[in-house]
Amino acid sequence: AQSVTQPDIHITVSEGASLELRCNYSYGATPYLFWYVQSPGQGLQLLLKYFSGDTLVQGIKGFEAEFKRSQSSFNLRKPSVHWSDAAEYFCAVGAEYGGSQGNLIFGKGTKLSVKP
Amino acid sequence: KAGVTQTPRYLIKTRGQQVTLSCSPISGHRSVSWYQQTPGQGLQFLFEYFSETQRNKGNFPGRFSGRQFSNSRSEMNVSTLELGDSALYLCASSATGRLNTEAFFGQGTRLTVV
Numbered sequence: 001a002q003s004v005t006q007p008d009i010h011i012t013v014s015e016g017a018s019l020e021l022r023c024n025y026s027y028g029a030t031p032y033l034f035w036y037v038q039s040p041g042q043g044l045q046l047l048l049k050y051f052s053g054d055t056l057v058q059g060i061k062g063f064e065a066e067f068k069r070s071q072s073s074f075n076l077r078k079p080s081v082h083w084s085d086a087a088e089y090f091c092a093v094g095a096e097y098g099g100s101q102g103n104l105i106f107g108k109g110t111k112l113s114v115k116p
Numbered sequence: 117k118a119g120v121t122q123t124p125r126y127l128i129k130t131r132g133q134q135v136t137l138s139c140s141p142i143s144g145h146r147s148v149s150w151y152q153q154t155p156g157q158g159l160q161f162l163f164e165y166f167s168e169t170q171r172n173k174g175n176f177p178g179r180f181s182g183r184q185f186s187n188s189r190s191e192m193n194v195s196t197l198e199l200g201d202s203a204l205y206l207c208a209s210s211a212t213g214r215l216n217t218e219a220f221f222g223q224g225t226r227l228t229v230v
Contacts, residue, residue, distance in 0.1 A: 032215040043120070043206055043221035051216055090159065094215035103149060103172055104219070106159035 002027045002095045006107035013081050014115045021076040021110050023091030032094030033074040034104065035065055039087045047089075050074065061085070086114045118143065120209050120222035128228045134195040137225045141188050141209030148190040149219065150182060153204040162205075165190055166213050194227075202229045 003026045013019055025031055032051055036044040048059025055067040065076045074091060088111045092104040121140040129135050141148050149172075150162040161174040165184035182192040188209075194201055204226050208219040 036221075041223070043223045044208075045221070046218055049218075092159075103161040103164060103174070104151075104159075104215075105161070106151075108158040 002031075002093050002105050004091050004093050004105055004107035006089075006091055006110050008110045009108070010111045010113065012113040012115060015083050016080050019076075019078045019081045019085070019112070021089050021091075021112070023074045023076065023107060024072050025074065025091070025093045026072065027093050027095075033065075033067060034092040034094065035059065035063070035074075035076050036090045036092060036106075037061075037087045038090065038109075044090065047076070081112075081114055083114045083116065086112055088112070120207060120220050122205075122207055122222035122225050124225060125223065126226045126228075128230060129197050131197055131199060131229055133197050134193060135197060135227060136191050136193050137205055137207075137227070139190045139192075139207035139209070139222060141190070141207075142220055145209040145211050145220075146188055147210045147213030147217075147219075148184060148188065149208045149210075149213070150190070150192050151206045151208065152176075153206060153224070154202070159206070162192065164213055171213065197229045199229050201227065203227060 005024045034049045035047040038044050047063045048057050050057050050067045058064050088109045090109045091107040123138045147166045149164040153159045164172040168184045179195045184190045204224045206224045208221045210217045210219040
């Protein structure tokens with residue numbers, strides 16, 4: 001069965017420092033991979049996604065992620081964190097049924113705190 | 117254009133009651149998916165509707181049901197509420213429901229069962 005693991009429940013970084021959030025997945029085929037961000041009291045916003053092709057994908061708000069098949073990982077990175085990046089981040093893998101629809105399987109999330 | 121609208125935003129119900137939550141997708145989107153978010157279990161897929169048909173269902177008991185109307189608006193119903201049903205319920209709309217089509221999430225309905 002497909003699964004997603006985010007090993008870090010809570011991470012604190014200083015403003016201006018670099019960030020890497022880890023994500024490992026289990027999936028039999030080439031996965032659809034996503035990173036979402038959720039601010040308090042809000043829904044989920046898509047940061048970036050990987051379907052195929054270039055394994056380094058760029059997203060919104062200066063985020064990027066790298067797909068590494070050999071490590072079953074899809075880590076999220078940002079070179080310089082801003083205070084407004086404080087939120088909860090979710091990695092997700094897409095499970096597709098019959099090629100016509102699918103649903104997302106989410107990791108438990110990593111809460112990011114930013115120190116001034 | 118308007119985003120995904122979920123109503124109500126907050127709801128308090130008593131154990132044993134039933135509840136109906138509503139989701140209005142982005143105009144033109146035909147797929148609506150529902151997710152339950154709890155601190156313990158995280159985000160879990162409930163079901164997906166496309167053009168008024170349930171296409172996919174997660175591993176939830178039959179107390180959880182849904183439907184979709186001809187205008188793509190969707191409702192989910194939970195009967196015989198249990199304390200463990202307290203959660204944030206999110207809906208997501210997409211044009212096709214395919215994974216290569218972006219899903220847009222609403223702000224959710226926070227359900228508290230007392």
